[in-house]
Amino acid sequence: MTELSWITLLPPFLAIGLALLTRQVYLALFAGIWLGYFLLNQSGFLPSLAEAIDAVIAVLGNPGDARVVVFTLIIGAFIITLERSGAVSGFVRFLERSRWVTNGKRAQWMAWLIGIVIFIESNITVLVAGTVSRPLFDRFRVAREKLAYIIDSTSAPICMLIPLNAWGAFNLGLLDGLGVQDPLKVLLASIPLNLYAITAVALTAYTISRNYNPGPMASAQVRTHSGDVDGIDIAASTGERKHVKPRLINMLLPVFTLILAMPLGLWITGDGEIFAGSGSTSVLWASFAALTVISLLVIFQRSMTLEELSHTWMEGAGRMLPLAVILVLALALGAISKTLGTGDYVAGMVGDAIPMAFLPLVIFLVAGVIAFSVGSSWGTFSIMLPIAIPVASALGAEPALFVAAVLSGGIFGDHASPISDTTIVSSLAAGTEHIDHVRTQLPYALIAGAISAVGFVGLGLLLL
Template sequence: MEGTIYSLIPAVIMLLLVIITRNVLISLGTGIIVGALLIHNFNILSSITEIWEVFYTIFYADGEWQIGNIFLLSFLILLGILTAFLQASGGSRAFGDWMMKRVKTRTGAQVMTAVIGIIIFIDDYFNSLAVGQIARPLTDRHRISRAKLAYFIDSSSAPVTVLAPISSWGAYIIGTLGTLFAANEITEYQPFEAFIQMIPLNFYAISAIILVFIVAYFHLDLGPMHTHEKRAEKDGELLSPEQDNVAGDLGDVFDPHKDGKVYHLLVPIIVLFIVTIGSMYTTGVIEASSYGLIDAFANTNVNLSLILGGLSSVIVAAVFYFSQRVPRSEFGKILIEGTKTMMPAINILLLAWMIGSIIGSIGTGDYLAGLVENASINVSLLPVILFIISAIMALATGTSWGTFGIMLPIAANIMVNTDESLLLPALAAVLAGAVFGDHCSPISDTTVLSSTGAGANHIDHVLTQLPYAIIAAVSAIVGFTLVGYTHSTLLSLLVTILLMSIIVIVLKKSVVDRRKEKTTMK
């Protein structure tokens, strides 16, 4: 079964169940079970053993604790506790009141959220969780659905991070390029120079970012997003009425303290920023023995940095809260409720890691990569083919970085032996495809954390983001096809943006006409 077309079965079943049942835990669990059965030729006892091993290796493997995973899960709990402190202290309400006086329209609130997402480019995890903490008090007041907030967060995290050389993603990619260039004896480019030249070639990431601002400014609410936004604006219901126990959402568990101040929210968030980014740089410097930004962020310990930042911000938020002379007995409630609100996200993340491991064992990525290596394809079509294969791989496996690791070496090897002038477009196509697949995948950790940061239902986020991701991807496909034949970065980028603009205009007009028709019928 491994490395054959059958290796696609667990991912396909999981994705279909997500759409049909809208229950991500059942869907992931089924995919895990089916994958384990395929790996062990339907031997039930061996399959059960496989599932157990996949679970405990998340925490302990090869004779040592998996500290990175434990830190990330701990950071989620700290974030839940921080959210509880910010709500109970009245900081979230005070910040919402303060921002309402300055950002007075729904459009302004949405654009501001998009801008914050662009500014926080240092790491996708940090972006996903921090933007929600800052923007949610304002977007809630302006009756912007949590699904839309999650879209803004997700589509301005990975797309921005993959374009920024001074980021955890940029550093990882630059380091990978250095290894690839040395292995393939490529001397025409230096890794950093190549990364910079690849930025305008990442047609999907650029399209996704532009589309975020179009959606924010012109209220382009497509498909299920329109349902969520209409309900939020009309009835004030930010979540689907049938949804409860949403990760990151405390509802009305705490009555905000009447003496809450704006700084009760801002200062803990600023501490989170400063300590996390400072720790990322420091851990990178220690590991790389270099003070250079690129070297530091290529070797940073993101999860350790997150937990240090999270712990520092929780301590500051706790000091502010108890300075309001509240009962000490409230501390236990804040810890419990803050932890409880993050359990749905932790459960999804654990199962996503498990099915990712199962899919890795069954060779789904290897099978898809082999399709590219063994096919006889027109060289000019290779960038767009690599984009599509990378997207499918990231969609099925839920990991951009894993897709980078598999597909970048393959792309480099193919182009060196066919047409080296298309090397950078091909590598950029891999990056773009991986981010697109990541956006569409319900098992992507970034997608999970985006819905958590927004306090949105996870499947609602995946389904509402999908139409926008497809628009950007269709435009990018045309761009990568064009660059393969013309070798012109500027022309291909302009055509990509122009095509996306035309699609948006047509869809906007169609949506407006359809709503007018419904109004007339009434």
């Protein structure tokens, strides 16, 4: 292919179309890769299939990409070991004994603060906050739908704003694989530009402080005040074994290790310069250090045998395997799109059709539509970043704003979507009907989305 044409758009468009149609991100990404190699070499569908498979395998030949994939598996092992060590129940018991909550507003603030403090994994945040707060919300007659909204809106956004977790590593791996120089610096620079994440957390705080209940939430609150706690009786499970003793130390020590090991790794790999360090190496070291600490704790506490611990590691890694597969496929799609010149073509096309200042808004809205339809923010990141990064590069623009637009759109669509796994888990943890959570959260998501859309226009005018 000697010149750029509309044909270069077909692989990512096929991936987007199949993702929207089938909601199968794996199939969609691989189909895009396959079509890309068919267009590149025009060697027939079967030879291009072999080339596509080789391209996926080749991703693991890059040390940085391989480190992020291994990190994803290690963090899965860490999370499940943490769950089964008594760490979560220990943290829950600590909060219950604090007796700080004396009214409905404080119950809401506690749920909000848990979402801020526990940033290692979105589902753990949701389950801990729901387990602790649900009885208090019932006692002070605050709607369970409000609890579901609070914990849903402080889980994924906080994981994006404090990216010392699988969310950060996943996007760091995508940026590194897409050829972004200093991917860690770009990811950190995108944090203050991640308007939806910031707005969602801030709007939740405003909602609590002002008792803001728009539309369906007002009806839910009136019903709850009358004594009708309408919900489900399924208790949210944190994944802990019932016979394990609650231990707060099992939450605090590994999490502090994770937090401290990350900058230490950056400092070491950067020869004393944190921002020159290797992000993929540092997150791998930090996750391994945290896994080592929690593993030693459960062995010394005799809450697990070495055999049980090794089985737990494998189970946790297995949980994260689908995300690792998405990451590898997304990197392979990004590679073939770069070879075809998709980003350069899109940049030339939109440069004539769309004012440059409006590109972040367009990217935000497209990512939001994909996430809403697919129900997966991670799947959206894997589809949109391989498109947005080359466009930014071709236009000579700083990539941080384009990254922030993709991440914001992914979380926005995920929050509004009734098929999002985070939305479903939030309903379960709060003990409310899923459709009630979707209905009551949608106005908040739309408000935060509208504010973010206006903000991205402003940022585009200022920065592009």
